[in-house]
Amino acid sequence: MTKPSAIIAPSVLNANFLRLQDEISAIEKGGAGLVHLDIMDGHFVPNISFGPDISKQIGKASSLPMDCHLMISNPEMFVDEFAKAGARYISIQAESTHHLDRILNRIRELGAKPAVSINPATPIENIKWVLDTVDMVLVMSVNPGFGGQSLIPYCLDKIHELRSLKPELDIEIDGGVKLSNILDAKKAGANIFVVGSAIFKTESPEETCREFVNQVK
Numbered sequence: 555m556t557k558p559s560a561i562i563a564p565s566v567l568n569a570n571f572l573r574l575q576d577e578i579s580a581i582e583k584g585g586a587g588l589v590h591l592d593i594m595d596g597h598f599v600p601n602i603s604f605g606p607d608i609s610k611q612i613g614k615a616s617s618l619p620m621d622c623h624l625m626i627s628n629p630e631m632f633v634d635e636f637a638k639a640g641a642r643y644i645s646i647q648a649e650s651t652h653h654l655d656r657i658l659n660r661i662r663e664l665g666a667k668p669a670v671s672i673n674p675a676t677p678i679e680n681i682k683w684v685l686d687t688v689d690m691v692l693v694m695s696v697n698p699g700f701g702g703q704s705l706i707p708y709c710l711d712k713i714h715e716l717r718s719l720k721p722e723l724d725i726e727i728d729g730g731v732k733l734s735n736i737l738d739a740k741k742a743g744a745n746i747f748v749v750g751s752a753i754f755k756t757e758s759p760e761e762t763c764r765e766f767v768n769q770v771k
């Protein structure tokens with residue numbers, strides 16, 4: 555049985571957008587495996603970030619595969635655009651659509667990797683029937699919308715439950731991940747770690763990213 559590899563996926567939500575190219579180069583040098591893009595629409599979540607055009611520019615500015623997390627209502631209207639923008643992964647919030655199976659299959663047809671995401675209060679049971687359709691499950695460990703929040707501890711129990719169900723699945727944790735708790739997340743069963751403010755709000759995002767990479771090796 556192949557053990558999924560550990561990957562740090564910095565979220566640029568809290569990066570300095572006026573120096574985005576430098577911020578991206580820093581995480582590349584720091585050993586990140588993915589660049590995580592938080593797409594927010596002011597409707598599904600109480601914040602607005604950016605859309606497919608900026609994502610496409612980020613894709614061109616980076617050698618890292620893009621991990622696009624759609625925290626938006628009506629995601630079916632936008633998956634084609636994100637696939638065209640070059641997303642490697644497209645994550646859909648299970649709570650955001652009536653047609654989860656359809657949209658995940660559409661993402662694969664478009665040549666990207668489908669992933670499903672669940673909010674802290676959403677049970678694993680709700681995504682049970684799509685676990686064989688996706689390449690990754692993203693477990694939100696904060697209520698989505700903002701960086702810089704604290705990890706909700708019961709989300710680690712959800713990851714543990716999911717890992718027991720699917721030993722080879724890529725499981726991503728997103729929200730409140732810090733150097734002080736990343737090993738708890740790893741122990742629970744996560745292997746892809748989204749880290750936002752704990753990387754970009756430090757003196758040297760490159761050095762900090764490297765520390766996270768070394769921590770989960």
Ligand SMILES: O=C(CO)[C@H](O)[C@H](O)COP(=O)(O)O
Pocket residue numbers: 565567568592696697698699700701702703728729730731748749750751752
């Ligand atoms: O999806 C998100 C918020 O909805 C962010 O990816 C997440 O919060 C990462 O930021 P931080 O590491 O600062 O918590």
